[in-house]
Amino acid sequence: MSSNASCIFCKIIKGEIPSLKLIETKLSYSFLDIQPTAEGHILVIPKYHGAKLHNIPDEHLSDILPVMKKLTRALKLDQNNTPDGEGYNILQNNGRIAHQVVDHVHFHLIPKRNDEEGLGVGWPAQPTDFEKLGKLHEQLKKELETAAENEKL
Numbered sequence: 254m255s256s257n258a259s260c261i262f263c264k265i266i267k268g269e270i271p272s273l274k275l276i277e278t279k280l281s282y283s284f285l286d287i288q289p290t291a292e293g294h295i296l297v298i299p300k301y302h303g304a305k306l307h308n309i310p311d312e313h314l315s316d317i318l319p320v321m322k323k324l325t326r327a328l329k330l331d332q333n334n335t336p337d338g339e340g341y342n343i344l345q346n347n348g349r350i351a352h353q354v355v356d357h358v359h360f361h362l363i364p365k366r367n368d369e370e371g372l373g374v375g376w377p378a379q380p381t382d383f384e385k386l387g388k389l390h391e392q393l394k395k396e397l398e399t400a401a402e403n404e405k406l
């Protein structure tokens with residue numbers, strides 16, 4: 254397991270600093286955020302030190318969403334199966350520009366009950382440009398094909 258002695262979340266996993274722990278599995282750990290944006294704001298982290306999503310092994314990542322799902326039940330966020338009313342956001346920031354403060358991957362589970370609390374999202378959508386999208390699509394498919402070929406080698 255990758256760990257970093259100066260990382261605050263690695264210290265939480267090891268119990269070196271306190272946390273309000275919720276679910277712990279072999280591969281992940283969850284606890285209340287101490288500066289919540291809404292009541293029930295929870296963090297789920299891999300038990301593997303890495304700053305960004307691409308640094309974390311797949312098996313750790315696979316463990317996280319089922320933990321999130323259990324936590325939505327504990328918070329009774331699973332009661333509303335309609336589009337309206339109470340909801341929640343799952344957020345995972347990578348890099349300072351993307352609002353990441355702690356450099357150990359963490360997934361936020363943030364209840365969204367009203368406009369004042371929880372996540373506020375800026376969403377600068379651009380007009381649809383199919384020519385531009387088509388070029389990007391071709392480029393990305395090539396990248397993915399090359400990656401798949403390299404994996405076979």
Ligand code: AMP
Binds near residue numbers: 285296346355
């Ligand atoms: P981010 O901006 O995505 O890096 O979020 C970091 C989050 O970690 C913030 O929501 C903080 O409130 C939270 N946080 C920082 N230190 C602790 C801690 N010791 N225990 C619980 N949550 C923490």
Ligand code: ZN
Binds near residue numbers: 256262264303356
């Ligand atoms: Zn760490």
